Amino acid sequence: MPLPPSPALPIDAVLPRLLGALDERAGAVLVAPPGAGKTTRVPLALLDADWLDGRRIILLEPRRLAARAAAERMAATLGERVGETVGLRVRLGSKVSGRTRIEVVTEGVFTRMILDDPELARVGAVLFDEFHERSLDADLGLALALDAQGGLREDLRILVMSATLDGARVARLLGDAPVIESEGRAFPVETRYLDRDPNRRIDEQMAELILRALRADPGSVLAFLPGQAEIRRVAEALEGRVGPDTDLAPLYGALTPAEQDRAVSPASPGRRKVVLATAIAETSLTIEGVRIVVDSGLARVPHYEPGLGLTRLVTARASRASVDQRRGRAGRTEPGICWRLWAEAGTGALEPFARPEILAADLAGLVLDCAAWGVSDPSRLAFLDPPPAPALREAGAMLRDLDALDADGRLTEAGARLRALPLPPRLARMVVSAAGS
Known part of the structure; x- marks a missing residue:
């Protein structure tokens, strides 16, 4: 299928190598930083592969917002609506049709799909996007896909894609699969540090830092906070203080699609925007106009309590890979600034990567699956x-x-x-x- 002309992206330079690798092998690893274009370029580039033979491509995304954004971007590239060549399947909703060739799904949905159809008879390729997040569903989905490939579908292509990942380690899991690396496209980002006061609430300090960032430089702001409660309190603290030309927009998974769209859409001409987000905005999304990132350095992570038999969310320091991803959001479309609410020396003490969920989660659901x-x-x-x-x-x-x-x-x-x-x-x-x- 010939694709309409579109602006060049860094991933375009390695697409021939990737297509060649998947022509010869059933697995590959693609390492490409944010902004390279892997999420939306790669599935479209694979549509004409001979080995696909008219079957579908499944693209896994870690979150519903990322899945919806990817499906909408690819459909727009083709001049279509979601549900035609590019479909979407998430919990409690789907847009697919008999014409659908690329199906964007969340990781949990894919687990259900492969358990219901172990052969994946109408599927030619499974693409695991943003695999570095290492959710339990993604790890299980990849294990099941590899098992299906080994026992039922030797022709099934499996591609693992990530921005921050030990590609060689994943390649060994895929049978010494080739690793293709792409350059990113990022503008320079100046990093500024402000040490956090441990005796004050994080939301108070974040609100003050956001106001300082707004006064210091032009452009919209993307602020990373650990959870909904902090977002709500920071929004209340900023109300009436950001200026009449600045809009506040929360962004987290429980919002309606319309509310999420409002957060990720560009600010109106002559206006600025402050997006208050959880880690949902770390990857797979570009918010036009954002050139300032304000990072609390915190994230909400699941923690299993064996004595209680329950998983609860706890607030923890984000990993170095996560804060680097957040910083990169400021340089997606132009040179930017990243404010960090911790001392510069503290960055070196961060864990290199987030701990895989499989090492700390309740595994009852995995064992049942x-x-x-x-x-x-x-x-x-x-x-x-x-x-x-x-x-x-x-x-x-x-x-x-x-x-x-x-x-x-x-x-x-x-x-x-x-x-x-x-x-x-x-x-x-x-x-x-x-x-x-």
Whole structure:
């Protein structure tokens, strides 16, 4: 399918190498920094590959907002609407048709898709975008896709794409697959530090720093905060203080699509915007007009409490890879400035990468999904980081107590009913029991 002309992007320079690698091999790794264009350029470039043979391309995105943005951008490139050549499938909604050749899905949706259709009969390629975020769903999805490729679909292409990733390590997991690296396109970003006062609330200091950044330089601001509560408090603190020509826009996953669109759309002519965002804005999105980033250096991460059997969100320091991604948001379209609410020396003490969720999460859902796949021991699958054995034992014991697994680790009828609900197994058991099933 010939594509309409579009502005050149850095990824274009390596597309011939990538297409050649996938012509010869069933797997590849693409490492490309933010702004290279990998998310929207690569799926479109693969459409005419001979090995695809008219089948679909599945593109995995870590969040609904990123999935929707990618689908809309690719559809616009083709002069179409989402649901035609490019479709979208997320929880509680989809836009696909018989014409759809590229299907953008969230990571959790893909797990359901491959468990329902292990052969992926109508799929020619699975692309894992932003894999460096290392969610549990992404790790499980890749393990299942590799298992399907090895046992059912030798012709299935698997491409892992990331901005900050140890490409060689992932390549080994994919059977020594080729690694293709692309240059990014980023403008210079000046970094300024302001040490945080540990005796004051983070939202108070962020509000003051945002006002300082607005006074110091022109352009819109993207501020990174750990969660919704902090975003709400900072918005309240800034109300009436940012000036009549500046709009405030929150950005987090629970907002409606219309509210998210308002945050990521360019500011009106003659106006500025302050976008107050969680880590949702770290990757896959370009917010036009943003040339100032204000970073709290914090993130909300899931933490499993084995004694309680619950996963809760805790506030922690972001990784060095994450804060570098955030800084890069200021230089996507022009030279920018990044304000960091910590001392410069503190950057070196940050963890290099965020800890993979599989190493600290409740693995009950993963064990249940693996049982549905026909694997009673998840450690037999190819994970980039194997799930910890104690966590697997605990999850298996709990699922047997719920009658979701039998003594040999196989899925029971009750377990199949629990899997049908989009809930953690314990909560699903409560719902099933309350319904008298």
